[in-house]
Amino acid sequence: MRIPIPQALPATHGSLHNMSRPISSRLPASLALASLILASSPLAAQDWTRFHGPSGGNAAAPSLPASFTDADFAWKTDLPGTGVSSPVAWGNSIFLTTETDSSSRALLCLDLSSGKERWRLADSFDAHGKHRFNSFASSTPTVDKDRIYLSWTSGGNMLALAADHNGHKLWQVNLGPYSEEHGSGASPVLAGPALIVVNDSQGADGAILGLNPKDGTTLWKLPRRSDRTPFSTPAVFEESPGLWRVILSSNPAALTCLDTASGKVLWNVDNPQPGQRAVGSPTITNGICFATVGQGGKANAAIAVRIKDGSRLWENGKGLPYVPTPLALNKHFLLLGDGGILSSVNSETGTHSWSERVFQDQAYSSPVSSGDRIFCISRSGKIAVVSANPDSFQLLGTAELGDPCDSTPAIANGRLIIRTAHKLFCLAPKDAQP
Template identity: 35%
Template sequence: MLAAPLLFAALACAAPADPSPADARPADADQWPRFRGPDGAGVAAGTFPDTFTTDDLAWNAPLLGTGVSSPTVWGDAAFVTSADGPRRWLIRLKVDTGAIVWTREVTLNPDGPPAEPSLHAKNDPASSTPAADAERVFALFSDGERIVLSAFTHAGEPVWRRDLGPFSGQHGHGTSPVRVDVPAEDAPGANAVRELLVLSNDQDDDGGVLALDAATGETVWTAARDSREVAYATPVVLRRPGKPLALLTASGAAGIVALDAATGAELWRTGEFPARVVASPVIAGGKAWAQCGAGGAGKLLIGADLDTGEVEVERTRSLPYVPTPVAANGLLFLWGDRGVVTALDAETGEAVWAERVGGNYSGSPVVIGEKLICVTEDGVVTVLAADDEYRLLGKTELGAASSATPAVSRDRVFFRLEDRLVCLPLGPAPGD
């Protein structure tokens, strides 16, 4: 979804002081378990074609309703949310054929229809990307009064449901939940973990981050903070050998905030942004990057030290508002809402190149192999070289509107269009 997911498309126990180097790679690295894939990095292996036709698609699957959420993929299952008026659905499809395995309707208000949400023109009731692990899938929906988070098995059986209380925000909801494993000191075994489901929940009123037990839905920790307006950033995971697992979150009132993933304790914060935060944070060049904006344009991008939160880089020109940047090959790629793409040196923040590719964008770019891919709101897949020289490699029309970020799993890429999900086969990564 918005980089948040889209603009709208999109809180345990103490960790040991010295995690092993194996913690530097997520256990779900071969899946696409959340918004922007493993740890929220938006990077995948494979060979993406410069151009293709709709005849090259493996399948094209119509969905009930519409949505701006992105798909999530685990094993042979693709999960996506959708909505039509007061109805909300979580849908499972087969990744090889696109056949719908099951559809589950999620009830927001057990006593009657959900409240009519107030939505931005680019938002949709199905704006939150599901999260998944090996056993469960988690779907988040909101209306004008409440936020509801539901867990299902991969077979579609309900596991738990949490009403997380009221929601206040003129543009509607848009952030997505994420699954993380943290060390569990109170459990037997040297490698015991506690499974958490984490959600940023910054509203026009109270804000903060919430961690739930992924198996039961019970609250594990909360990290409250002031809120100035709804923020749409989805947390990203910071893994570094010898340091506790951390979550990077962002909001207008707090800036970038680093939290201990096991306890919710605040490690550092940069301080507030001057405008609304929609895009999610990015880790690149030894820094945490995040941006804010208004009126369809970015206003400020900062790069902060990962240990202290000290802001080391500030940039105010040629910035996206909604699309989340992506990093590869020592570069940070900023894909602007109105089609200007800028490559920055990820360590210094200096511009390497900037070019206008055209189109309007609400979804975020991803990197597949050595290529940078983003989809216009009109459903045009734009492909650039992900390196220090600007090269437009190709454009392909999918034939329907899209505000979602692509998902990638093994040898397939999935594009969420307004009312359907389509799948394109990928070539193997070089050397495979």
């Protein structure tokens, strides 16, 4: 079914389209380098180190099948408890969080080759208000060669902690009050010298923090209070070798760029619709960052800016995802709307190349790409595999998981790892090595 294609609005002067800086049509050399670093190095590493991966949802695994049945999975395993966090992977290890009962949760480590549990780090928590679709294991871990890092809430406080690759807790810190009736959801990210944790809540003590990954001590703290607590995870890019930045999507600013060494604000872009909430995370491709905001279960506005200086390129108000994070694909953004429509959008102009319905039900999972294929998953566990061609839509295959799915999959060492409400699945090419 072909969907009418909405067109972007150019950023113009006025209350809604107030341009803070002139639009630049040329990509500076340093920004071209940043885009190259962002696009190339994570694919070579083959580790899936954070929510939606380190390269905007992309990984190099071209031999994954487009059509498959339950019998084609390399393995599947039952998970203790439930959760909506996404898996991450380092080497031959998978890490994810799960809510095991009404006051307990855990960080799990599983073997990538077999799906067998290696260890679990248990943690108790005090329950608090949350949305019926949320859980107390909704934040995705981030991982490096030394540690696995988490941030989650207990009672009215935001906590951050780290464990080593053998499951031993190394440190835990209380980052202060957290206030939000729908619970929490933003995931931590590593960016250069700092572990970035978002506690951008509605309370007076809201802040963005840069922590020392080794011991959890605070390197810097940026006070930041939102009218509507965001659930989005920061986007990361390396502007030049060793110079790391993060871009946050939230209210009161639609997008904020920070230097991760100091916490200094480099630029802010006003929210195109004040009072809206950021749920899906910002995505970067071609030196351009794209983010959406919304409320009431739907996205109402989107903005695209240059990551170098925050200059506005275009805005859009239709055919947008609210919960799913966009996929970076060459010079396009692939948008999976909550209502099941997949769209290809030119990053420079905001024009739609195509929009097609891939699901009849809702989708909260973010799309990921493996080589020349895009994998999309609906809330009911249906999978649509689409050609990774931003200029032309082609449905390559479909499958069903048989279990609800709100989590974003991971791709590591050629394998697609899918977390559903109760299970973990691994899809691997036939020639995959342990």
